[in-house]
Amino acid sequence: MKPRSSVTGFPVPDHDHTSCLADVIARAAATFDRQGLRLTDLRRQVLEEVAASHKAVGAYEVLERLASKGGKRLAPISIYRALDALVAAGVVHRLESRNAFFACHVAHGGNRRQIVLACEQCGAVAEVSRPGVFDDIMAAASAVGFTMSHALVEVNGACAACTRSDRPET
Ligand SMILES: [Zn+2]
Ligand SMILES: [Zn+2]
Ligand SMILES: [Zn+2]
Structure with a gap:
């Protein structure tokens, strides 16, 4: 299976x-x-x-x-x-x-604080979670009097499968 x-x-x-x-x-x-x-x-x-x-x-x-x-x-x-x-x-x-x-393959309900990883080689996209990132962003925002509602962090790079082999997954 x-x-x-x-x-x-x-x-x-x-x-x-x-x-x-x-x-x-x-x-x-x-x-x-x-x-x-x-x-x-x-x-x-x-x-x-x-x-x-x-x-x-x-x-x-x-x-x-x-x-x-x-x-x-x-x-x-x-x-x-x-x-x-x-x-x-x-x-x-x-x-x-x-x-x-x-x-979306993650049931994150109403949570609109997302980290999105995008593979530049095979085009795969995945969401990961790390709440501390948004605490830092919120702190930086509130330091200038900005109130954060939602945030989407897009990160480009290579996924593990593409890093392991030079052949991108098709
Ligand atoms: Zn999602
Ligand atoms: Zn799948
Ligand atoms: Zn990839």
């Missing part, structure tokens, strides 16, 4: 991604339900494309993939609206530095 992905950090190479995907879809359905919203077919399809791997994907890549699956060609605005709803629900996050989106 293939290993399941860890809750935080990068997935184990060759892990059973079907369980990651199933978890994300189930969490999305529950979150939309709780908010009295619907995980519409389009939202679900967009989520499935974003969550198909642990990599960040652009809106147009999602559009192309859906079109290549034989569905009718959707307007970019429809994709953006679906992505907005998924981001608002917290099941998809936006990687600001690359204008791309990735699925």
Whole structure:
């Protein structure tokens, strides 16, 4: 049996991604339900494309993939609206530095203090947690009278799998 992905950090190479995907879809359905919203077919399809791997994907890549699956060609605005709803629900996050989106594999609820690690070689993205980082940022902010609401720290580099082998994971 293939290993399941860890809750935080990068997935184990060759892990059973079907369980990651199933978890994300189930969490999305529950979150939309709780908010009295619907995980519409389009939202679900967009989520499935974003969550198909642990990599960040652009809106147009999602559009192309859906079109290549034989569905009718959707307007970019429809994709953006679906992505907005998924981001608002917290099941998809936006990687600001690359204008791309990735699925959340961590049930961090309303916590909006995130550290996002982005591998420059294979494109994988993972969230890690280290509350002390935000205590420092908050201290620096409050020193100039700034009140922090949320913070997203994006860190670029190479994941463990890419560091171990020069061959990026595909
Ligand atoms: Zn996975
Ligand atoms: Zn997340
Ligand atoms: Zn990597």
